[in-house]
Amino acid sequence: MDPKRIAENFEGKTIFITGSTGFLAKVLVEKIRRVQPNVKKLFLLIRASSDRSIEQRLDHEIVDTELFRVLRDKWGENFASIISSKVIPISCDISHENLGITSTELRDVMWREVDFIVNSAATTRFDERYDVALDINTFGAMHISNFAKKCSKLKLLLHISTGHILEKSLHMGETLEGAKASYLDIKAEKKLVEETKTTLQALNMIEKELTSTLKDLGIERLYTFLLLLLEMKAA
Template structure:
């Protein structure tokens, strides 16, 4: 896909990125916000028991990183309001059904709104216990697929994996 068309494709879209504290997903999140600020919403699923914990992780492990310096510079004093308007941290866990999103209203909102799902959640420890690795990398992929099937507007499901 040409850069121009990818950029245009993202405009006005509600995008769910799963595994947003990860190496690849952080780069993706920064790039989307930098090149296409006119997205509808960026939902970031982070491994957490609730949205407060997820929001804390979003600030501590994603937005506070040097990677976001350029974006902070671009928005200056409006960075915080830009982020609160466009980004929502969602607590969850891919290894359980419905991605571990306990808030039913939020789950239904995601099913209604999401245009694009990008799953980058995985255990990347090659010496991980087999049951744990199966739960995240295999069952996780299935849970993402089942979640995607409930998204009435979905245009793209991108699964990132080794």
């Protein structure tokens, strides 16, 4: 598709981007603000850290970076006001229902206004704690999907994955042709994690040991899934 036509599709539209402090999301935000000045809003999902608010993370980790130098040079002293007029940080977490957005007013506004959702929130560590990986990469994707279903104007939900590439887009509720989901029960995996954590905590494990054990569990489950996939492929 012609890049100019893509930019035109964002005119007057509201876009919700998760994983906003990550590399891909930052590039996307800068690109949209540069090629489509008439975008309506950019809602950016940002989690507050122990030492920075979402506004501080927006400034320090996104708009104050070298990536936005072209726009800073272009807009000069108006840069901050132009950015803040369209870019809206949202304190939320995809590992929770409704993405952790506690304000019903804000949720209603997003459900009415959001036209596009780009989900790039993920943990990309291959030795991640299994509980963390499940909460973000599995249940996080489910929560994003559930949130998207409530967006009355939604035109596209784009999920960025390091694990799978589709040659064609899918409609909401559609699955891959011939796909079988019976090999993975995410509720059972969630129960396994919760029971494991309860057992480990009862042993008064220190945090370092708890983390190491949950990482080992993640690697063990990964090998199990890979073997199941190989068996399915061979069948």
